[in-house]
Amino acid sequence: MAEQVCHKADIMAIHDAMDVLNGKWKISILSTMCYYNRRRFSDISTDLAGISNKQLSKELKELEQNKLIERTVLATQPVTVEYSLTEYGWTLQGIIDDLAKWGSTHRKVIMG
Amino acid sequence: MAEQVCHKADIMAIHDAMDVLNGKWKISILSTMCYYNRRRFSDISTDLAGISNKQLSKELKELEQNKLIERTVLATQPVTVEYSLTEYGWTLQGIIDDLAKWGSTHRKVIMG
Numbered sequence: 001m002a003e004q005v006c007h008k009a010d011i012m013a014i015h016d017a018m019d020v021l022n023g024k025w026k027i028s029i030l031s032t033m034c035y036y037n038r039r040r041f042s043d044i045s046t047d048l049a050g051i052s053n054k055q056l057s058k059e060l061k062e063l064e065q066n067k068l069i070e071r072t073v074l075a076t077q078p079v080t081v082e083y084s085l086t087e088y089g090w091t092l093q094g095i096i097d098d099l100a101k102w103g104s105t106h107r108k109v110i111m112g
Numbered sequence: 113m114a115e116q117v118c119h120k121a122d123i124m125a126i127h128d129a130m131d132v133l134n135g136k137w138k139i140s141i142l143s144t145m146c147y148y149n150r151r152r153f154s155d156i157s158t159d160l161a162g163i164s165n166k167q168l169s170k171e172l173k174e175l176e177q178n179k180l181i182e183r184t185v186l187a188t189q190p191v192t193v194e195y196s197l198t199e200y201g202w203t204l205q206g207i208i209d210d211l212a213k214w215g216s217t218h219r220k221v222i223m224g
Contacts, residue, residue, distance in 0.1 A: 007147035010212045011159050014143045015136070016222075017215030024127070024134040031126045035119035047123050067221075088221070095214060098207050100122045103129030109179075109200070110128075 020066050021092075025051055025059050030089060031096050033069060038082045068092070132178050133204075137163055137171050142201060143208050145181060150194045180204070 021027055025048065032039050032047045039047070045056055060083060063069045068089035074080040085092075133139055137160065144151050144159045151159070157168055172195060175181045180201035186192040197204075 005147075007144075008159070009216070010147060011140060011143055013212045013215035013219060014208065015140050015160070015215070016219045017211045018136045018139050020218065022134075022136040024130045027130050028123060028127050031123055032119075035117075035122060047120070048127070091214065091217070095207060095210050096126065098210065099129045100125045102203065102207060103125035103127070104121070105203070106132065107125060107128045 020068070023059065025055065026063065027092075027096065027099060029056070029059055029063065030068060030085065030092060031100065033083055033085045033089070034093055034096050038072075038084045040080060040082055044083065063089075132180070135171065137167065138175065139204075139208065139211060141168070141171055141175065142180065142197065142204060143212065145195060145197045145201070146205055146208050150184075150196045152192060152194055156195065175201075 021030075028048050029044060032044050036043070041053075041056065041060075044060075045051065045053065048056070051059075060069065060071075064071055067086055069083050070086050072082045072084065074082060133142075140160050141156060144156050148155070153165075153168065153172075156172075157163065157165065160168070163171075172181065172183075176183055179198055181195050182198050184194045184196065186194060
Protein backbone atom coordinates (compact mmCIF):
# COMPACT_ATOMS: atom_id res chain seq x y z
CA MET A 1 0.00 0.00 0.00
CA ALA A 2 1.24 3.48 -0.84
CA GLU A 3 2.63 5.54 1.99
CA GLN A 4 0.01 7.94 3.29
CA VAL A 5 1.74 10.80 5.07
CA CYS A 6 -0.69 13.25 6.66
CA HIS A 7 -0.26 16.82 5.43
CA LYS A 8 -3.07 18.36 7.46
CA ALA A 9 -0.63 20.68 9.29
CA ASP A 10 0.95 21.89 6.02
CA ILE A 11 -2.42 22.57 4.44
CA MET A 12 -3.55 24.41 7.57
CA ALA A 13 -0.33 26.46 7.52
CA ILE A 14 -1.04 27.54 3.96
CA HIS A 15 -4.57 28.44 4.94
CA ASP A 16 -3.18 30.56 7.81
CA ALA A 17 -0.79 32.31 5.42
CA MET A 18 -3.53 33.00 2.86
CA ASP A 19 -5.83 34.24 5.59
CA VAL A 20 -3.42 37.17 6.10
CA LEU A 21 -2.39 37.58 2.46
CA ASN A 22 -5.80 37.04 0.88
CA GLY A 23 -7.40 39.23 -1.74
CA LYS A 24 -5.91 40.15 -5.05
CA TRP A 25 -4.14 43.27 -3.71
CA LYS A 26 -2.33 42.41 -0.46
CA ILE A 27 0.79 40.79 -1.93
CA SER A 28 1.05 43.49 -4.61
CA ILE A 29 0.89 46.17 -1.91
CA LEU A 30 3.58 44.44 0.15
CA SER A 31 5.72 44.15 -2.98
CA THR A 32 5.74 47.92 -3.53
CA MET A 33 7.39 48.38 -0.09
CA CYS A 34 9.65 45.44 -0.75
CA TYR A 35 10.90 47.01 -3.99
CA TYR A 36 10.94 50.69 -2.95
CA ASN A 37 11.49 50.39 0.83
CA ARG A 38 9.31 53.37 1.88
CA ARG A 39 6.21 54.24 -0.05
CA ARG A 40 3.55 56.92 0.26
CA PHE A 41 -0.17 56.23 -0.16
CA SER A 42 -0.26 58.06 -3.51
CA ASP A 43 2.82 56.15 -4.75
CA ILE A 44 1.21 52.81 -3.95
CA SER A 45 -2.02 53.93 -5.59
CA THR A 46 -0.01 54.71 -8.78
CA ASP A 47 1.96 51.44 -8.55
CA LEU A 48 -1.23 49.39 -8.48
CA ALA A 49 -3.32 50.55 -11.39
CA GLY A 50 -6.98 49.91 -10.66
CA ILE A 51 -7.24 49.96 -6.86
CA SER A 52 -9.62 52.55 -5.35
CA ASN A 53 -8.43 54.76 -2.48
CA LYS A 54 -11.05 53.22 -0.22
CA GLN A 55 -9.86 49.69 -0.98
CA LEU A 56 -6.19 50.65 -0.60
CA SER A 57 -6.93 52.24 2.80
CA LYS A 58 -8.68 49.07 3.96
CA GLU A 59 -5.88 46.77 2.77
CA LEU A 60 -3.18 48.94 4.39
CA LYS A 61 -5.08 48.95 7.68
CA GLU A 62 -5.36 45.14 7.65
CA LEU A 63 -1.67 44.70 6.82
CA GLU A 64 -0.81 47.08 9.68
CA GLN A 65 -3.06 45.15 12.09
CA ASN A 66 -1.26 41.97 11.09
CA LYS A 67 2.08 43.67 11.85
CA LEU A 68 3.40 43.22 8.31
CA ILE A 69 3.73 46.96 7.61
CA GLU A 70 4.17 50.13 9.63
CA ARG A 71 2.92 53.65 9.08
CA THR A 72 5.26 56.58 9.74
CA VAL A 73 3.99 60.15 9.89
CA LEU A 74 6.66 62.67 8.90
CA ALA A 75 6.50 66.23 10.28
CA THR A 76 6.54 67.85 6.87
CA GLN A 77 4.20 70.65 5.80
CA PRO A 78 1.70 69.15 4.94
CA VAL A 79 2.36 65.92 6.82
CA THR A 80 3.59 62.95 4.79
CA VAL A 81 2.55 59.41 5.65
CA GLU A 82 4.90 56.64 4.60
CA TYR A 83 4.42 52.88 4.70
CA SER A 84 7.19 50.32 5.01
CA LEU A 85 7.60 46.64 5.81
CA THR A 86 8.21 45.64 9.41
CA GLU A 87 10.97 43.16 10.17
CA TYR A 88 8.21 40.55 10.12
CA GLY A 89 6.92 41.80 6.76
CA TRP A 90 10.41 41.35 5.30
CA THR A 91 10.18 37.60 6.00
CA LEU A 92 7.88 37.49 2.95
CA GLN A 93 10.55 38.86 0.60
CA GLY A 94 11.56 35.47 -0.87
CA ILE A 95 7.95 34.52 -1.56
CA ILE A 96 7.29 37.93 -3.15
CA ASP A 97 10.33 37.57 -5.43
CA ASP A 98 9.30 34.07 -6.46
CA LEU A 99 5.73 35.18 -7.16
CA ALA A 100 7.06 38.01 -9.36
CA LYS A 101 9.14 35.49 -11.33
CA TRP A 102 6.22 33.09 -11.62
CA GLY A 103 3.82 35.88 -12.61
CA SER A 104 6.20 37.10 -15.27
CA THR A 105 6.41 33.61 -16.83
CA HIS A 106 2.64 33.23 -16.45
CA ARG A 107 2.10 36.44 -18.43
CA LYS A 108 4.17 34.97 -21.28
CA VAL A 109 2.20 31.69 -21.08
CA ILE A 110 -1.22 33.35 -21.28
CA MET A 111 -0.06 35.83 -23.94
CA GLY A 112 0.98 32.78 -26.00
CA MET B 113 20.09 61.35 -5.23
CA ALA B 114 19.05 57.79 -4.41
CA GLU B 115 18.85 55.34 -7.28
CA GLN B 116 15.27 55.00 -8.49
CA VAL B 117 14.92 51.69 -10.28
CA CYS B 118 11.48 51.18 -11.78
CA HIS B 119 9.73 48.05 -10.53
CA LYS B 120 6.50 48.49 -12.47
CA ALA B 121 7.06 45.20 -14.35
CA ASP B 122 7.70 43.25 -11.11
CA ILE B 123 4.62 44.69 -9.44
CA MET B 124 2.54 43.90 -12.53
CA ALA B 125 3.92 40.33 -12.56
CA ILE B 126 2.80 39.85 -8.95
CA HIS B 127 -0.60 41.21 -9.85
CA ASP B 128 -0.80 38.70 -12.73
CA ALA B 129 0.15 35.87 -10.39
CA MET B 130 -2.40 36.90 -7.76
CA ASP B 131 -5.06 37.27 -10.43
CA VAL B 132 -4.85 33.49 -10.96
CA LEU B 133 -4.16 32.53 -7.34
CA ASN B 134 -6.56 34.96 -5.69
CA GLY B 135 -9.08 34.13 -3.02
CA LYS B 136 -8.35 32.46 0.27
CA TRP B 137 -8.78 28.93 -1.11
CA LYS B 138 -6.89 28.58 -4.41
CA ILE B 139 -3.39 28.03 -3.01
CA SER B 140 -4.72 25.67 -0.32
CA ILE B 141 -6.49 23.61 -3.00
CA LEU B 142 -3.34 23.44 -5.14
CA SER B 143 -1.37 22.41 -2.06
CA THR B 144 -3.57 19.33 -1.48
CA MET B 145 -2.58 18.03 -4.94
CA CYS B 146 1.00 19.06 -4.37
CA TYR B 147 1.13 17.01 -1.14
CA TYR B 148 -1.02 14.03 -2.15
CA ASN B 149 -0.48 13.99 -5.94
CA ARG B 150 -4.02 12.86 -6.92
CA ARG B 151 -7.00 13.97 -4.93
CA ARG B 152 -10.73 13.38 -5.15
CA PHE B 153 -13.32 16.13 -4.65
CA SER B 154 -14.40 14.68 -1.30
CA ASP B 155 -10.75 14.40 -0.14
CA ILE B 156 -10.09 18.05 -0.93
CA SER B 157 -13.31 19.03 0.79
CA THR B 158 -12.10 17.19 3.94
CA ASP B 159 -8.57 18.67 3.64
CA LEU B 160 -9.94 22.22 3.64
CA ALA B 161 -12.25 22.49 6.60
CA GLY B 162 -14.85 25.17 5.95
CA ILE B 163 -15.17 25.32 2.16
CA SER B 164 -18.63 24.65 0.71
CA ASN B 165 -19.06 22.19 -2.17
CA LYS B 166 -20.31 24.99 -4.37
CA GLN B 167 -17.26 27.13 -3.66
CA LEU B 168 -14.87 24.19 -4.13
CA SER B 169 -16.48 23.38 -7.50
CA LYS B 170 -16.05 26.97 -8.62
CA GLU B 171 -12.40 27.17 -7.52
CA LEU B 172 -11.54 23.83 -9.19
CA LYS B 173 -13.15 24.98 -12.43
CA GLU B 174 -11.13 28.22 -12.42
CA LEU B 175 -7.88 26.38 -11.68
CA GLU B 176 -8.64 23.99 -14.53
CA GLN B 177 -9.39 26.88 -16.92
CA ASN B 178 -6.03 28.38 -15.98
CA LYS B 179 -4.36 25.05 -16.81
CA LEU B 180 -2.95 24.60 -13.30
CA ILE B 181 -4.87 21.39 -12.58
CA GLU B 182 -6.42 18.59 -14.58
CA ARG B 183 -9.48 16.49 -13.99
CA THR B 184 -9.37 12.75 -14.67
CA VAL B 185 -12.51 10.62 -14.79
CA LEU B 186 -11.82 6.99 -13.83
CA ALA B 187 -14.07 4.24 -15.19
CA THR B 188 -14.94 2.87 -11.77
CA GLN B 189 -18.45 2.00 -10.64
CA PRO B 190 -19.56 4.67 -9.72
CA VAL B 191 -17.17 6.92 -11.63
CA THR B 192 -14.37 8.54 -9.66
CA VAL B 193 -13.12 12.03 -10.50
CA GLU B 194 -9.57 12.86 -9.53
CA TYR B 195 -7.75 16.16 -9.65
CA SER B 196 -4.00 16.61 -10.04
CA LEU B 197 -1.53 19.34 -10.87
CA THR B 198 -0.53 19.82 -14.49
CA GLU B 199 3.16 20.21 -15.34
CA TYR B 200 2.48 23.94 -15.24
CA GLY B 201 0.77 23.67 -11.86
CA TRP B 202 3.88 21.95 -10.47
CA THR B 203 5.89 25.13 -11.20
CA LEU B 204 4.17 26.55 -8.10
CA GLN B 205 5.57 23.86 -5.79
CA GLY B 206 8.42 25.99 -4.38
CA ILE B 207 6.08 28.88 -3.60
CA ILE B 208 3.57 26.50 -1.97
CA ASP B 209 6.29 24.97 0.23
CA ASP B 210 7.55 28.41 1.26
CA LEU B 211 4.03 29.59 2.05
CA ALA B 212 3.49 26.51 4.24
CA LYS B 213 6.70 27.30 6.14
CA TRP B 214 5.76 30.97 6.48
CA GLY B 215 2.20 30.13 7.56
CA SER B 216 3.46 27.71 10.17
CA THR B 217 5.72 30.39 11.68
CA HIS B 218 2.90 32.93 11.39
CA ARG B 219 0.62 30.65 13.42
CA LYS B 220 3.22 30.61 16.20
CA VAL B 221 3.56 34.41 16.01
CA ILE B 222 -0.18 35.06 16.30
CA MET B 223 -0.62 32.39 18.98
CA GLY B 224 2.04 34.24 20.98
